[in-house]
Amino acid sequence: MAHDKDKLVDARGLLETIFHPNSRPSLRWLRQLQADGKIPYYKVGNLVFYDASEVRDTLHRLQRKPT
Structure with missing residues (x-):
């Protein structure tokens, strides 16, 4: 059974x-x-x-600047 956090959402x-x-x-x-x-x-x-968790993770990676 899928949990709410596993649901796909629209924009x-x-x-x-x-x-x-x-x-x-x-x-x-x-x-x-x-x-x-x-x-x-x-x-x-x-x-x-x-997938909200995938997008959240991607945004965190994009926000970090290489040192």
Whole structure:
């Protein structure tokens, strides 16, 4: 049985899941990261879904700067 944390979410759900409401970026920002291939996503037909934990991990890696 899948847990809630294992569910795939749509773009709005992703932003709501991983960002605080006061610091939530725009849907346009998320779509640009997707188009640039910077975050993982899953396509099911014409629908796009995200694994919140995968995206969170990816954003942490992108944020870190090499020393």
